[in-house]
Amino acid sequence: MQAIRSPQILMLSGIGPAEELAKFDIPVLLDQPGVGRNLSDHGILYHTWKVKDLSAGWTLGSSNPLFNEPQYSYGTPGDFIVSTDVPKNGLIAAIAEDEGATPDSATHPLLANKRTFTEHVPIYAAAPDGSLVTSVLTTMLPTSRGSVKLSSADTRDPPLIDPNYLGSAVDRYMAREGLKLQAGAPGFDEVLSENSTNKYIGARLRAAMRSGYHPMGTLVMGAVVDTDLKVKGVEGLRAVDTSVFPVPTTGHLQVAAVAVAEQAARIIYASRA
Ligand SMILES: Cc1cc2nc3c(=O)[nH]c(=O)nc-3n(C[C@H](O)[C@H](O)[C@H](O)COP(=O)(O)OP(=O)(O)OC[C@H]3O[C@@H](n4cnc5c(N)ncnc54)[C@H](O)[C@@H]3O)c2cc1C
Incomplete structure (x- = not known):
């Protein structure tokens, strides 16, 4: 069920x-x-970026003839998904913060092999005039855990769900690194960049991260x-x-x-x- x-x-x-x-x-x-x-659940963040140069043809609504192809008219106008690891030094620090001891890189399950920590999907649309593009960031390997509790004794009532997104240092690090990777793409505005502070990026994540329905x-x-x-x-x-x-x-x-x-x-x- x-x-x-x-x-x-x-x-x-x-x-x-x-x-x-x-x-x-x-x-x-x-x-x-x-x-x-x-x-546990995969957290999702949709972020909308302002395109610096409309004539670059990055979006539906621009003059790029590519977007007249029929596949961009069905469902989500995107064409690839990429999964990524995260830099290990920061990950080691985050694990140490969560676990209270420096992890052994050779044996720790998050460190011993390359893992899929984040997933990225570009969506070439967000505004009819082509001035905005959307990116989807999904955190794929959460270490924080939430809970499902009862709200009443009635089966028709929804239960209380605490997803506890970003509840561990590892989860916050993974989400920040994922968003920085997206911010590093050329052609976006500078409201959020790969050089933004962790505090600034963290505030954006806390405000907007939501369920991946997983x-x-x-x-x-x-x-x-x-x-x-x-x-x-x-x-x-x-x-x-x-x-x-x-x-x-x-x-x-x-x-x-x-x-x-x-x-x-x-x-x-x-x-x-
Ligand atoms: C919007 C959305 C998009 C998704 N997109 C993807 C995707 O692109 N790719 C992907 O891999 N996964 C996707 N998922 C996740 C995937 O659909 C779920 O993880 C998967 O369906 C879970 O299977 P399940 O059998 O655990 O539960 P479900 O498929 O939810 O099945 C549970 C069933 O139990 C029934 N039920 C509930 N309560 C009762 C009750 N009291 N009595 C009798 N029956 C009951 C429900 O009606 C439902 O039919 C998506 C999920 C959502 C919500």
């Missing part, structure tokens, strides 16, 4: 942190503190479900959606969600009789 509603349904059914259920007088069938914890991890495999997707401590109940992801995927979730569903079908089929 997806990583927001699945923990809500479990909690409303009496499976979850006892103190959370007690707030709404829900009888506790299983005190499971992990339900609704460990939420919630995951709220019934995390290990703590809440086992490797057969069974909810631990409960007979005959499985969770099959992005809530079981133990760590954030560094790609969009659809493929991994379908893979979990197909694997679940195999597990359930094999367990018959």
Whole structure:
């Protein structure tokens, strides 16, 4: 039922942190503190840039004949996505701030190999006269974790979601580096540049970062479900959606969600009789 509603349904059914259920007088069938914890999401920032030279033909609305091609009339007028790592020195400092000790670059999971930290999509439109262009920045490897809690005992009410975007030094560093990379592209105005201070860029991120619609991890495999997707401590109940992801995927979730569903079908089929 997806990583927001699945923990809500479990909690409303009496499976979850006892103190959370007690707030709404829900009888506790299983005190499971992990339900609704460990939420992660890819944060997204849309930033609109003023184009310095309209005649350069960077945007829909300019005189560039490229944008008369039909593909730029359907959906989002963009044509590539690029994923990037982040510079390691700053990353080491951010990890040290979060973890209280200098990490070992050879073994730390964020340092030992190249990783996808940010994703960038240019959108060649934002104003009819072609004076603006939009960039999309997505943080792909968040280390902060949020939560899903109950707002009431009524299944029709949305739960309380705390995504905790930019909640760790690593997340703030990754987002800042991603935005600086975009600001370094030639031809944009100077309101925000690669030389802007961390404080200035951080304020922009805090003001505008929002959900990438990729919630995951709220019934995390290990703590809440086992490797057969069974909810631990409960007979005959499985969770099959992005809530079981133990760590954030560094790609969009659809493929991994379908893979979990197909694997679940195999597990359930094999367990018959
Ligand atoms: C706007 C948007 C754009 C996205 N774009 C992309 C993309 O381009 N690429 C990509 O890879 N991923 C994308 N995603 C993410 C992807 O769609 C989700 O990660 C994926 O669908 C999650 O699968 P799921 O099975 O966990 O949940 P869902 O696909 O959300 O399925 C949950 C189902 O449970 C049902 N449900 C909820 N509550 C109850 C209830 N009480 N009783 C019965 N049924 C219930 C819902 O109606 C829904 O059908 C996007 C998501 C959004 C919201």
